[in-house]
Amino acid sequence: MTAPRYADVLIPVAIDRPYSYRVPAELELGPGDVVSVPLGNRTALGVVWQLRDDPGGVSHNRLKDVLARYEVPAVPAAIRRLVDWIADYTLSPRGMVLRMAVRDPDHLAPPRPRIGVRLTGQPPSRPTSARTKLMALMADGLARAKGEAAKEAGVSIGVVDGLIDDGALEAITLPPESVAETLDPDHARPALNPAQHEAAQVLADGVAARAFQVYLVDGVTGSGKTEVYFEAVAEAIRQGRQTLILVPEIALTTQFLDRFAERFGHRPAAWHSGVGQARRGRVWTGVAAGEVPVVIGARSALFLPFQDLGLIIVDEEHEGAYKQDDGVHYHARDMAVVRGRMEAIPVVLASATPSLESRVNADKGRYRRLILPERFGGREMPAISTVDMKVQGPPRGRWISPALELAMRRTLEEKEQSLIFLNRRGYAPLTLCRTCGERIQCPNCSAWLVDHRFRRRLVCHHCGFSMPPLEHCPKCDAVDSFVACGPGVERMAEECATLFPEARLLVLSSDMAGGIERIRQEIEAVAKGEADIVIGTQLIAKGHNFPHLALVGVVDADLGLQNGDPRAGERTFQLLQQVVGRAGRAKDGSRALIQTHRPDHPIIDAIVKGDREAFYEAEIAMREEAQLPPHGRLAALVVSAEAQSDAMAYARMLVRSSPASKDVKVLGPAEAPLALVRGRHRMRILARSPRAFDLSGWLRDWLSKVEAPRGNVRLEIDVDPQSFL
Numbered sequence: 001m002t003a004p005r006y007a008d009v010l011i012p013v014a015i016d017r018p019y020s021y022r023v024p025a026e027l028e029l030g031p032g033d034v035v036s037v038p039l040g041n042r043t044a045l046g047v048v049w050q051l052r053d054d055p056g057g058v059s060h061n062r063l064k065d066v067l068a069r070y071e072v073p074a075v076p077a078a079i080r081r082l083v084d085w086i087a088d089y090t091l092s093p094r095g096m097v098l099r100m101a102v103r104d105p106d107h108l109a110p111p112r113p114r115i116g117v118r119l120t121g122q123p124p125s126r127p128t129s130a131r132t133k134l135m136a137l138m139a140d141g142l143a144r145a146k147g148e149a150a151k152e153a154g155v156s157i158g159v160v161d162g163l164i165d166d167g168a169l170e171a172i173t174l175p176p177e178s179v180a181e182t183l184d185p186d187h188a189r190p191a192l193n194p195a196q197h198e199a200a201q202v203l204a205d206g207v208a209a210r211a212f213q214v215y216l217v218d219g220v221t222g223s224g225k226t227e228v229y230f231e232a233v234a235e236a237i238r239q240g241r242q243t244l245i246l247v248p249e250i251a252l253t254t255q256f257l258d259r260f261a262e263r264f265g266h267r268p269a270a271w272h273s274g275v276g277q278a279r280r281g282r283v284w285t286g287v288a289a290g291e292v293p294v295v296i297g298a299r300s301a302l303f304l305p306f307q308d309l310g311l312i313i314v315d316e317e318h319e320g321a322y323k324q325d326d327g328v329h330y331h332a333r334d335m336a337v338v339r340g341r342m343e344a345i346p347v348v349l350a351s352a353t354p355s356l357e358s359r360v361n362a363d364k365g366r367y368r369r370l371i372l373p374e375r376f377g378g379r380e381m382p383a384i385s386t387v388d389m390k391v392q393g394p395p396r397g398r399w400i401s402p403a404l405e406l407a408m409r410r411t412l413e414e415k416e417q418s419l420i421f422l423n424r425r426g427y428a429p430l431t432l433c434r435t436c437g438e439r440i441q442c443p444n445c446s447a448w449l450v451d452h453r454f455r456r457r458l459v460c461h462h463c464g465f466s467m468p469p470l471e472h473c474p475k476c477d478a479v480d481s482f483v484a485c486g487p488g489v490e491r492m493a494e495e496c497a498t499l500f501p502e503a504r505l506l507v508l509s510s511d512m513a514g515g516i517e518r519i520r521q522e523i524e525a526v527a528k529g530e531a532d533i534v535i536g537t538q539l540i541a542k543g544h545n546f547p548h549l550a551l552v553g554v555v556d557a558d559l560g561l562q563n564g565d566p567r568a569g570e571r572t573f574q575l576l577q578q579v580v581g582r583a584g585r586a587k588d589g590s591r592a593l594i595q596t597h598r599p600d601h602p603i604i605d606a607i608v609k610g611d612r613e614a615f616y617e618a619e620i621a622m623r624e625e626a627q628l629p630p631h632g633r634l635a636a637l638v639v640s641a642e643a644q645s646d647a648m649a650y651a652r653m654l655v656r657s658s659p660a661s662k663d664v665k666v667l668g669p670a671e672a673p674l675a676l677v678r679g680r681h682r683m684r685i686l687a688r689s690p691r692a693f694d695l696s697g698w699l700r701d702w703l704s705k706v707e708a709p710r711g712n713v714r715l716e717i718d719v720d721p722q723s724f725l
C-alpha cells in the first residue's frame with residue numbers, strides 16, 4: 001500500500017476549513033500529527049485533520065509541501081472530534097477552536113535540557129565577594145540548576161558562568177523537572193460518613209464501569225463534596241486512567257492543591273494561563289503520553305490531549321466563569337459533558353447550588369443526582385436573618401445597619417471573624433457633580449466610571465479606561481463639587497475602620513494591587529484567622545474554607561436582582577447561598593445577616609428559610625412558562641459598529657432575512673443594555689427555540705444566506721448565552 005500523498009491540515013487561526021498540502025515521500029504522517037506548513041509567506045503550525053490519496057479537486061502542482069512533523073504525540077482523535085463538534089455548535093471557525101488545544105510551537109518543542117552546576121573541588125582562581133557567596137552556597141556539594149544557583153546566592157548568572165570558565169564549577173545536564181508524580185490512591189483515605197460513602201461508592205463504580213454517565217453531586221456547603229469525588233479520582237488512579245478536574249478559578253486553589261496532596265501524596269499537575277511556557281509544554285506532552293495522572297485546570301484544560309482519560313470532574317459547576325465570552329463562546333461544563341460522551345467516561349458535576357440546567361437534567365433522569373444533605377460532622381448551617389433596609393437601615397451616607405454593626409461587635413468580642421460581602425469593586429460606582437448633577441461617564445462605553453480611591457483613579461469596568469480623579473466638573477466647571485454615590489468594597493472598608501478602629505481589616509477584590517499572588521496570600525491569611533473583618537466581592541464567596549468565620553453580612557442583597565437578565569434570580573440565589581455557606585464550617589452558632597429592601601422577595605425568602613427546593617421549584621416553573629433555558633434554547637447575535645446606524649442597518653437586514661420557522665422566534669434587534677463598549681455601538685438579536693430543536697444548524701443556514709458584515713461592522717454569535725448585556 002502506498003502512503004497517502006495529501007494531508008488536510010487545520011491551522012489554529014480564524015479559518016474554518018483545513019488546507020490541503022502534499023506529503024513529501026520521506027515524511028510519514030498520521031491523523032493528528034502536529035506539523036509545520038507554509039501559510040502565505042510564513043510557516044505555521046497545524047494539525048493533520050485527514051489524509052487522502054487525491055488532491056481534492058486542486059491541481060497537485062498548486063499545492064505546497066508539508067515542511068516537517070513535530071516530535072510530539074499526535075493530537076488524539078477525541079480532541080479532533082471535540083474541536084469539530086464545538087466549532088459546529090458554537091458557529092466558530094474550526095481553527096479558532098483548535099487554537100485552544102494546540103497553540104504555539106514553543107510549548108510543543110521537546111523540553112530544553114536543564115543545565116545545572118556543581119563543585120569540581122578546584123577553588124576559584126580569583127575570589128570576589130559574589131564568587132565567594134556562590135561558592136558558599138555550592139559548598140554542600142549538591143547540583144543546582146544554573147538559574148536557581150544564581151538566585152539563591154543572590155548573584156548574577158554571569159558569576160555562575162565565570163566560575164564554570166574558571167574551573168571551580170562544572171556544567172552538567174539535569175533531568176527535566178517532573179510534572180507526573182505517581183499518585184497513591186490509598187495515601188490517606190478519610191473516614192466517610194454514610195451519605196458520603198454511598199455517593200463515593202456510586203462514583204467509584206461509575207469509573208470502574210468505563211461508560212458515559214453524568215453525575216450531579218448536589219451537596220450543601222461544607223458537606224464534603226470534594227472528599228466524595230476524590231474517591232472517584234482514586235478509582236481512576238487504580239485503573240491507571242487519567243482524570244481532569246476543572247475548577248472555575250485555578251489561580252486561587254492553593255488550599256485545594258494541598259488537600260489533594262494530603263489525600264494522594266502529591267499535588268496534581270496544574271494547567272492555566274499562569275503556568276510558565278516550559279512547564280506547559282511538559283504538561284501537554286506528559287498528558288498526551290499518558291504519564292500525567294491528574295490535571296487540575298481552568299476551562300482551557302478541557303482541550304488537553306489526554307491519552308487515556310477516565311474521568312472528568314467539574315467543580316462548582318454552576319459558576320459563570322466556565323463560560324468563555326470572547327473568541328469562541330463555549331461553556332466548559334457543557335463541553336465537558338460532550339467530551340465525556342465522546343470518550344464514554346463518567347463526568348461528575350459538583351455544586352452546593354447546581355445550575356438550573358443541571359438540576360433539570362437530573363430531574364429528567366438524564367443525569368444521576370447524588371445528594372449530600374448535611375454538613376460534615378453535623379455542623380450547623382448559619383442562622384440567617386434579614387435586615388429590612390426600609391425600616392432598620394443605617395444613617396445617611398452609611399451602609400452598615402445598626403443590627404449588622406451589633407452582630408459584628410459581638411463577633412469581634414468573641415475573637416471570631418466577620419465577612420462583609422458586597423459584589424462591587426472600588427470605592428463608589430458613580431461620581432456626581434453636586435452643582436449641576438453631571439455624572440462622570442466613560443468616553444468609550446455607556447457606563448459610569450467607578451471611583452477606585454486606593455489607586456486614585458476613575459476606572460471603566462468594561463473597557464479598562466482610567467483617569468485621575470477630576471478637580472473641575474467637565475460640565476459646569478465647579479471645583480470640588482464631586483460626591484461619590486453608593487458603596488464599593490473600598491468604601492465599606494472605610495466604614496468598618498470608622499466603626500471598629502481596633503479591628504484588623506482586610507479587603508479582597510480581583511483588582512487588588514499585587515495581583516493573583518497577593519490575593520492568594522490574603523485568602524490564606526483569612527483562613528488562618530489573621531483578619532477580624534474581611535470585606536470582599538464574589539471572589540471571597542466561592543469554595544474557600546474559612547474555619548474562623550462566624551458572621552457573614554451581605555451589604556446589599558438586592559444588587560443582583562435589579563437587572564432584567566433572565567438569569568438574575570438564579571445568580572443571586574447561588575451567590576448568596578455560597579457566601580452564607582462560608583460561615584460556621586468549623587464551629588456551630590454562626591450567623592448571616594442579609595440587608596435588603598425586599599425581605600419578602602421569594603429568593604431572599606428561600607435563602608433565609610434554607611429552602612433550596614422552594615427556589616428551584618419556582619425558578620424552574622418560571623423558565624418553563626417563559627420557554628427559557630433549560631426548557632428552551634437561546635442564541636444571541638450581537639452586531640456592533642462604530643456608527644450606530646451601521647450596526648442597526650446590519651442587524652435589521654439580518655432579522656429580515658431570518659428563515660421562517662415555526663420553531664424559532666427571533667426577537668429584536670434592540671439596543672443592548674450595554675449600548676456602547678470601547679466606542680462601538682451594540683445591537684442585540686435573540687433567537688429562541690424549543691430544547692429539541694437544532695438551533696445551531698438553523699443559525700448556520702441563516703448566516704450562510706446573508707451577506708457577511710463589511711467595514712467595521714462585526715457580528716458575534718453566542719449560543720446558550722449567559723450574559724445579556
Ligand SMILES: Nc1ncnc2c1ncn2[C@@H]1O[C@H](COP(=O)(O)OP(=O)(O)OP(=O)(O)O)[C@@H](O)[C@H]1O
Nearest residue numbers: 190191192193221222223224225226227352376543
Ligand atoms: N469524611 C471526612 N473526613 C474528614 N473531613 C471531612 C470529611 N468530609 C468533609 N470533611 C471536611 O469538611 C470540610 C468541608 O468539606 P468540603 O470542602 O469537601 O465541602 P464542600 O461540600 O466542597 O463545600 P463547599 O460547597 O462549601 O465548597 C473540609 O474541611 C473537609 O476537609
Ligand SMILES: [Zn+2]
Nearest residue numbers: 442445460463
Ligand atoms: Zn469604558
